[in-house]
Amino acid sequence: MTAVATGEQLSARYLGVPGERVFTLSFQPQQAARGQVLYLPPFAEEMNRCRALAAAQARQFAAAGYGCTLMDYRGTGDSDGVFEAVSLQDWLADVGLVLDDIAQRYSQPPLLWGIRSGCLLGACTAGAANASSTVTNSTAASAIGTRIAGLLMLQPVVSGRRFVRQLVRQRIAAAVERGAGETSSEDIQQRWQAGESVEIGGYQPSARLMLELEQMELTDFNLAGLPLRWLEHLGEGQDEPGLAVQRMLDTLREGGAQVELHGFAGPAIWQLNERAATPELLDVLGALYRP
Amino acid sequence: MDTLALTRRILKTNLQLEEAAHFDRDVALLGALPEFNSLTITSILAAIEDETGCEIHDDEISGEIFESVGSLADFIDEKLA
Structure with missing residues (x-):
């Protein structure tokens, strides 16, 4: 376990104005990063169930030379606001805020890594960026104008x-x-x-x-030209995903996304109340983003 | 698609029960397995929807579907038809 000894640079920061601050935790490699990743958490209890995995993979990204930023949407985790009062528009604005910050700090278009419903927020953000980049030299380079390197979707919610x-x-x-x-x-x-x-x-x-x-709906977003890595949970003895996923991949390809499918085994952590280790999933991610 | 295999796989994942991979059609579920509660039922229904792309409506949900592995497999078959 040399990765622990070499370590990564951790920085916890709040973005935005008081009362609406968004908490971010950034894992950066010691050397200059090869790229940036922004993690988009899933919804409610699924968010909590995936916390340990998100931190473990952020470390693994840093060990492979990628910076990875974890964020809490407003009303969740350490961010300002109460869950009862936030809207999806607030969360998309939060994603935009963090993207702006990553663009300023690292000048690298990030990969958006979503788990479950976080993938819908990622696709929505990437779709908006795609739409605005087709407008000639858009200088409206707010959140939405930020370029996106691609999407990494883990067991995405499609609808x-x-x-x-x-x-x-x-x-x-x-x-x-x-x-x-x-x-x-x-x-x-x-x-x-x-x-x-x-x-x-x-x-x-x-x-x-x-x-x-x-x-x-995942199919509503314009993901043309974007690299999209889709990680789908496969049960024992299953070597390809269900029909619904295969159809969805076809639709995304027809829409111009550069889709890659990768299966993973092990526990379905987003739906388990007991914490479980996920070595199989971390191995698949480790192989995709190698040092 | 082999519906019985799909049913076993969905049960194994959602019950976290290794034996489910070898369940016969006549294995009793609801009321017989301690792991089988309302949360399991919702996660199994969600898995069926996600795997097959079908929609399950409130009024289709009844205890009878979950009586046995066979009744659950039959329900999935119906949804696939």
């Missing part, structure tokens, strides 16, 4: 609509288990439409956040 439906189902199943009154998806939808926040799995996301998340 916000399906993802939200699955989150809602958790609430329905839990209610059934408690013997509580019937709640239906339609009922929850109506409450969101009325602006009411509904508790889901111990979290209280705003109606706006959930309605925005529902509108996010």
Whole structure:
């Protein structure tokens, strides 16, 4: 384990104005970095389940010569704001803020590394950057004008609509288990439409956040020309992903993205409540981003 | 697609149960396995949707689907049809 001895440079920083500050933790290699990576966490409990993996892979990136920045969206982790009050637009603005900072510091277009729903935020950001780069010499080089080196998507959520439906189902199943009154998806939808926040799995996301998340579909973003590495969990004895993933990859290729698929084995950590080591996944990532 | 193999794989991943890889159709699930609770049910339904690209609606969800490996495999078959 020489990587521990050589180490990486760690810096924790807050970006933005007080009350809206975004926490970032940057892992930089000792020597000049070959490239930068920005990690986009998944949603709610999945975010917590993936924290250890994100830190381990950030170290592995640094050991391979890449700088990697971890961030907490507002209302999560060490960033300002409360979860109940944030919107998806806030989070996309946070991503833009961190991208600007990376561009200023390192002058390297970063790779956007998402896990689960973080991939939707990555694709949305990359899609917006793609759209603005086709406008001649766009000097509106705010967050959106920042160039993106590519996307690394780990077990991506492809449909916000399906993802939200699955989150809602958790609430329905839990209610059934408690013997509580019937709640239906339609009922929850109506409450969101009325602006009411509904508790889901111990979290209280705003109606706006959930309605925005529902509108996010991976196929809606212009990823033409972007390198896209898709990492999909494969169960034992499975050598290729399910039909839905294969169809999605075809659609992305037709849209002009340069798609590579890589499978990984081991525990599906984003859905496990007990922490599990993920050597298989770290090996796949280690092989893709070699020193 | 071999639906029984898909069912075993989904069970093994979501129950974190090695034996699930060799489950026969008549193995009882809901009420028989301590690992089988509401959270497992939601994660299994999500896995079926993600693997097959189908949509499962509230009114399709019942305890009967989860009675046994066979009933779950039949449900997946129906969703694939």
